[in-house]
Amino acid sequence: MALTRRISSSIPHYFGFAERSFKSYKLPGGPSSSSSLTHGIHVFHCPDQVGIVAKLSERIASRGGNILGADIFVPEKKNVFYSRNEFLFDPVKWPREQMDEDFLNLSKLFSATRSVVRVPDLDPKFKIGILASKQDHCLVDLLHRWQEGRLPVEITCVISNHERGPNTHVIRFLERNNIPYHYLNTTKENKREGEMLELVLDTDFLVLARYMQILSGNFLRTYGKDVINIHHGLLPSFKGGNPSKQAFDAGVKLIGATSHFVTEELDSGPIIEQMVERVSHRDNLESFVQKSENLERQCLAKAMRSYCELRVLPYEENRTVVF
Structure with a gap:
């Protein structure tokens, strides 16, 4: 039986996106200078170890982001970790290039197989x-x-x-x-x-x-x-x-x-x-x-x-x- 850890029910509940494990999807140019909050999604797949959730949460919070909901899955007796976070952030305070760099650094830290961030309101469909x-x-x-x-x-x-x-x-x-x-x-x-x-x-x-x-x-x-x-x-x-x-x-x-x-x-x-x-x-x-x-x-x-x-x-x- 798999062990599922789920945080927050406020948000309703990726195969490969072939060859795009560490890639974000960005519009040309930077985000708007508006201070309005924007919705982001981040998925993470890496070997399981202590502290992953804390590091992900700390990185989002340190940039002024607010996690709306998080889904986490750690299969029983398997050394693998999956997560999907939805969060709000200010694109002026957390520019997209900085966001990419931040999540890339976490990917390297945890030897992630997949780390993908998407901002639906800014990214091309x-x-x-x-x-x-x-x-x-x-x-x-x-x-x-x-x-x-x-x-x-x-x-x-x-x-x-x-x-x-x-x-x-x-x-x-x-x-x-x-x-x-x-x-x-x-x-x-x-x-x-x-x-x-x-x-x-x-x-x-x-x-x-x-x-x-x-x-x-x-x-x-x-x-x-x-x-x-x-x-x-x-x-x-x-x-x-x-x-x-x-x-x-x-x-x-x-x-x-x-x-x-x-x-x-x-x-x-x-x-x-x-x-x-x-x-x-x-x-x-x-x-x-x-x-x-x-x-x-x-x-x-x-x-x-x-x-x-x-x-x-x-x-x-x-x-x-x-x-």
Whole structure:
């Protein structure tokens, strides 16, 4: 059993951010000269030892910062420490470059594997590319959440192996919001991955919104950053085509959705989020599918928010800590 230490309940509850362990995300130039307080997030992953919490707290307090909430996880019988702090600070009194230096010094002191700080109000939003196939439900949901400001990302493009007509809901939405749509007709012989890589070169991570193609190991290694996937929670029992009908015909009573990081092993990457819902004999196939799709929408959106808010950290070989 893992030992969890949690400090403060005032704040609601990171995989790799590939190759960015000690990097902050900054806008060009310095922060505003305003004395208003700003919200910051810091995540820390290092070997466990006495005094880490005290040093982190002292550093924030010494710069006039105020910790709003802290999550700490120390697995039982494992020499590893995880934390996520949310704090308020004055960017005039604690300039961003100084903040970076302070946390970098703590990283060196504790031989940290990962130390990342983010200031949502000052930092550029994460740039993402969305990959989708024929099914629209997850793609449409992400687009509307983005439009309403509920997803802290910048959508640079939507890529699909399914051609959508000029008057479809998705295409009209993308045109209104100046988001490029790229149709890449894929085959078994040509997955168009080279073209895809060129399109997503400047993104921070990718989202597979029911993209029904397998990304090759070469694609994942070349891209080198995180890829988040969503699929129904009926695997591994109901494989192949029309899994919802298979599950419905089998009379299952519990359905779900799983969002995870994409690895070379199909559907086996570290899990970020899972959701479940009961179904019954009163459900017909239509209501069964609707419930399944609703879970997929919610699960993917929640996983993305957790990732953007630095709530997801790698744990052991194929697990995650999600604060």
